[in-house]
Each structure stands twice: as structure tokens, then as C-alpha cells.
Amino acid sequence: MSTAQPISRAPKKSALKQIKRHWQWYLIVLIPTAWLIIYRYIPMIGIQIAFRDYMGGSIFSGKFMGLYHFRNFFRSPASMQLILNTIGISAYSLIAGFPLPIIMALFLNACVLKRLKKSVQMITYAPYFISTVVMVGIINQIIHPQFGLVNRVLEMLGYEAMNFIGIPSIFKSLYVWTGIWQYTGYNSIMYLAVLSNVDPTLYEAAVVDGASMFKRLIHIDLTAILPTATIMLILNAGNVMNVGFEKVYLMQNSLNMVASDVISTHVYRRGLEGAQFSYATAVGVFNSVVNMLLLVAVNQIARRGENSLW
Secondary structure, eight states: OOOOOOOOOOOOOOHHHHHHHTHHHHHHHHHHHHHHIIIIIGGGGGGGGGGBOOOSSSTTOSOBOTTHHHHHHHHSTTHHHHHHHHHHHHHHHHHHHSHHHHHHHHHHHHOOOHHHHHHHHHHHHGGGGSOHHHHHHHHHHHTOTTTOHHHHHHHHTTOOOOOGGGOHHHHHHHHHHHHHHHHHHHHHHHHHHHHHTSOHHHHHHHHHTTOOHHHHIIIIIHHHHHHHHHHHHHHHHTTTTOOOHHHHHHHOOTTTHHHHOOHHHHHIIIIIISOOHHHHHHHHHHHHHHHHHHHHHHHHHHGGGTOOOO
């Protein structure tokens, strides 16, 4: 009886040979990796300024102060208002703005009139390419107390003109809904790309089974979008504390400061205008830590549905 010969295994190729063989792929990965290291990770060395009394010069200069600047921020009477304003604007934007690109993508995907579909896409995508400065200028012109279109219409209806940009209770809605107008069309592109990859035979099978358009939308389109929507929700949750500085700063004035002053504008005033670099860095570190905790928490919740970042 012949004995079974052991199966000979080819020796594993060294990592160097693999890199030489597929160097193009490694080069593609190397470029964004180098960018992340240079512009994201190396600057993290400056975080230690938050624990020093930094007055300029080397980032390692200054007396070690521990958590002094963190305590100084939390003991400030304005700290709670800053945190509430930041979370309020960001949560408002997330709740109001997150579902709308999905709804638009579902509508455009189901639209059978090509001319209408292209027109809606062009109209809704265009505001995204307007710069923040121009956008705020447009807003100010539309709601101007004397010459704005909105106040002209109110006066025609018998109402008094209002200084909308100076009313604190209106600031959040003004900020959020103008942002929705600017970004909804562009944000729907990702969901449209997902829907374009859905197998057409699924729709054909659903029609044969007698499924209505609404049922096809729920069980096919929405199911296809759900994994991407979950990832986007996790990423947005990790940016809850990062309210856009430029737009808030440009819309901010002495009348609406109670509602418009957020962490990013506070850091700008205290850090750059007031030259309190250590204090501003400490507030920024706190901001980043909260974002990281929210990202991890929402990701853990999403893992139950098997759609998560990690």
C-alpha cells in the first residue's frame, strides 16, 4: 500500500516581493496615508499646549498647568450656554437635514420623467457650489429689514418688517434651513449612486408579485440605502460638536449672540483675538473628546444592526 505523500506548500512570498509586484496599489494607499500623518496626526503634538501656560515660541515651552484651563472653561458662566448652543444647532441640523437627502434620492430614483428629474437635480445641486461668504450675503439680502424680499412681502400683507438676523430665537432655524437648502441636493448624490446599483430584476420580481410602488420603495430602495445611511449617521454623530465656524461667525452679531455663540467662535475670540492659546486648545480638546465619545457610542448602537464602521 502506497503511503500518502505530504502536500507541498509553496513558500510564502516575502512582503517586499508583494510590494514590488503590486507597487501601484501601495502607492495609491501611500499618498492619502502620508497626508493623514502629516496634516492630522503630527499636529496632535500641539495638544499638550492645553496643559501648559503657552505664551508663544516653542510648543513645548511654558509652565505645566495640568487641567487648569479645562477647569477655567467649565467654571466660566458662558460655558454651559456655549455647549447648549453648539449641541442645539448641530442636533437640529441632524434631525431636520439627515432624512431629506434620502427622501430626495428616493423621489428622483422613482421619477420616470427624465426632464423633470434633470431639472430637479440641477436646481438642488447648484446651491452647494456657492461659497459660504456669498451664501450669507444672499441670506442677508433676502431678510434685510428694509430692502429684503421677505420683509417686502410681510409689509404687503400688512405686517411690520422684522430684523430676522437679530432675533436670537430665529437664529437656529435660519442657520439650519439655509444649510439644508444648500446641501440637500448634493448629499443625495451618494444615495442615488447606491440606488443605481440595485439589481433591476428585483423590481421586475416585485411587480410580478403585485407589489405597489410604495412597497417597492420600502422593501427594495430603502433597504438598499439603509447601510449607507447608517454609516453617514455615525459620521454625522461624530461631528455634533463641530458646528461650521464660517457661517456662524458671518451670521453672528451683538443682537443674536445669546443663540449664535458656539464653541468654535468662542475658541476663535479667546485663542486668536485674545491670544489665550492654551485656553483655546483646552476647549478644542474637550470638543474633540466629546465628538469621539459620540462616534463610538453611536457606532456601538449601529453594530446591533450589523451596519457599523468597525
